[in-house]
Amino acid sequence: MKKENAYMRRVVKLTSALAAVALLVGGLTPAASANTEIKGAGASFAKGFMDECISQYNATRPAITVGQYGSVGSGSGRSQLLAGTTAFAMSDGYWSGTQVNRANDFIFIPFAGAPLTIPFNVPGVRNLNLTAKNITDIFSGKVTKWNDKSIRQNNRNAKLPDSSIVVVYRSDSSGTTQAFTQYLSQHASDWKEVGVFNTAFQPAGSIGAPQNQGVMTAVRNTQNAIGYVDYADASTGGMPMAKVQNGVGQFIAPTLQATNLFLAAQPLPGSKGYVTPRYKVSKIKGAYQLGVYTYYIMPKRPARGVIEFAEYVLRTCGPTRAAAVKYNALSGKMQTYALGQIAKATRP
Incomplete structure (x- = not known):
């Protein structure tokens, strides 16, 4: 009887130890267990801006890194995001062709401007x-x-x-x-x-x-x-x-x-998150009338780090570094609108 009780005590201890290990491992977040890398691709128009902001972000947020930006063109970037091979995309244009059918699963966010x-x-x-x-x-x-x-x-x-x-x-x-x-x-x-x-x-x-x-x-x-x-x-x-x-x-x-x-002087985007500039009707003294916005696209339920990177770009990198790499940072109502678009996403 004593041997049986001793055996049962050893089984209970072993089971408890294994359960504790399981809870410990299961409770680890990706940030705690290893660095998280998110990847994005898309508009070559945005390459200089993205390269700069990714470098700045990785230097200040080592727990969540962003991989090298894939300058593959807006269309290919959107396709990669739809296929799930990237966490975000950059595009100078809206969804085209059959891509429009998936538009409701993603959020379009103005990110920067440029001539x-x-x-x-x-x-x-x-x-x-x-x-x-x-x-x-x-x-x-x-x-x-x-x-x-x-x-x-x-x-x-x-x-x-x-x-x-x-x-x-x-x-x-x-x-x-x-x-x-x-x-x-x-x-x-x-x-x-x-x-x-x-x-x-x-x-x-x-x-x-x-x-x-x-x-x-x-x-x-x-x-x-x-x-x-x-x-x-x-x-x-x-x-x-x-x-x-x-x-x-x-x-x-x-x-x-x-x-x-x-x-x-352009209107804010509507519910789609995308604005078509008024190239012909705008009458603005001193303006260069071929300005373009480039957009950040992310799923409504993005991977960890996607929201944080977007907020960093709009709040920090854009205002401090955009001009140095030949881009217009968002400001005023457009910046507020873009941050509001990010807020529509569900944080992981």
């Missing part, structure tokens, strides 16, 4: 003024020569050559293209908003290149070329950028200050 620039490579020409009609005609192939009368009339001091214009466009699924074609479609009825520069919008002799960095490289390496590129890449690309005529008739160079004048 969408038009770099060009015309030998001997460093200053170029373009109207909205010039831009739509060039990118549709209606105007094919640099010395076309419609271009010369606003560039009387420029020695524009009798050379064919080479349009460089995004060959991948691109939010930058979505934003650019929004601008074009608001100024010309024969344009449609598309995610890809398809065959209807490829002038003869044009060149397709992936991502903003690819377009900038193609413009730099091709004489008489013109393209559309984010401000960060254009600023380091070594090519001049066109001045774009705004709603009050001024030709304005792309700068953060001039772009902020335009973006600050």
Whole structure:
């Protein structure tokens, strides 16, 4: 009987010990057991901003790290998020095609702004003024020569050559293209908003290149070329950028200050979280009228760290670091709106 009682006491002790270990292991949070890494991918337009904020975030929040940003283009970024291979995405355009069917499972959040620039490579020409009609005609192939009368009339001091214009466009699924074609479609009825520069919008002799960095490289390496590129890449690309005529008739160079004048006058997004800028009807003195927002997309029930990173960017990294890497930080009502969008998510 004594042996049996001793045996039972040993069994109880062993069972209690195993239960304690199970509770200890089961109670560990990911932060306590190991660093958590979240990954995101998407818009190449946002690459410079995301690289900077990820670096800053990882330096100050070592328990939750963000992996290297995948600059794959807005369309691919949205697809990866839908497939569950990333925790968040960046996009300059809204859901397209069948992706719209999943829109209610995610939250669109304005994250930063920036000028969408038009770099060009015309030998001997460093200053170029373009109207909205010039831009739509060039990118549709209606105007094919640099010395076309419609271009010369606003560039009387420029020695524009009798050379064919080479349009460089995004060959991948691109939010930058979505934003650019929004601008074009608001100024010309024969344009449609598309995610890809398809065959209807490829002038003869044009060149397709992936991502903003690819377009900038193609413009730099091709004489008489013109393209559309984010401000960060254009600023380091070594090519001049066109001045774009705004709603009050001024030709304005792309700068953060001039772009902020335009973006600050745009309406807040609606329930979708996405706003289409009023490119044609805005009349703002001194504004660069080709400003673009880039967006952070996360599930309504995101992984741990996704909300914290977004809040850090909007509250800290954007206000302190955006301008240094050629982006406009959100402020005022737009920043408040973006933080409100984050609050809709369920914290894990």
